[in-house]
Every structure is written in C-alpha cells, then in structure tokens.
Amino acid sequence: MALDVFYVTDASGNPADPKIIESVRQKIGLGRLKVKELPPLVYHEEAEREEQAVGVAGAVLLSLGSIVRRNLYNLGLIRSCS
Structure with a gap:
C-alpha cells in the first residue's frame, strides 16, 4: 500500500474538481484515500x-x-x- 502525500491540480494548476476526486475515492476505496484541502498559496506557487x-x-x-x-x-x- 502506498503511503505518501499527493497534491492534485488540473492542467492549469487550479484545484482539482471534487467530483473527480470523489470518483477516484469510490474506485480505490473510501478508507484508503484521505482528502485534505490545500491552502490557495500552494496552487499559486505551482502556477508560478x-x-x-x-x-x-x-x-x-x-x-x-x-x-x-x-x-x-x-x-x-x-x-x-x-
């Protein structure tokens, strides 16, 4: 089992669509993926x-x-x- 932190954005560096994240959670199991919101600053730094x-x-x-x-x-x- 993978234990790590992944930061997910769309192709433009904006926050990922919550519907897509929920779909992934359904596929791999609700207990295996914990989703946390990132502060907006992280998205801004990645875009830069x-x-x-x-x-x-x-x-x-x-x-x-x-x-x-x-x-x-x-x-x-x-x-x-x-």
Whole structure:
C-alpha cells in the first residue's frame, strides 16, 4: 500500500474538481484515500513555477528552430525571405 502525500491540480494548476476526486475515492476505496484541502498559496506557487518553466522551454525551442532553419537554408532546401 502506498503511503505518501499527493497534491492534485488540473492542467492549469487550479484545484482539482471534487467530483473527480470523489470518483477516484469510490474506485480505490473510501478508507484508503484521505482528502485534505490545500491552502490557495500552494496552487499559486505551482502556477508560478509552471510559467517559469514554459518561458525556458520556449527559449530552447526558439533556439532549436533557428538551428534547424539555418541548416535547411545552407542545404538549399529553403530560401531567404529578405
């Protein structure tokens, strides 16, 4: 049996839908899952971390795109727009 703490949010970092949590409790057994509310601060901190990660990932993708574009141009597979 797993004994740990899990913080559940939706894809946007908002609190999970209580109906979904109750459905999970019904499936695994009411006595096996104890649900506690998190303070709103936790959701806010998680959302901020996610926004920072997206910013870094966007910069990496932009850099990767520039490398691919330059190589395609050098191979003559695309032409310059200027």
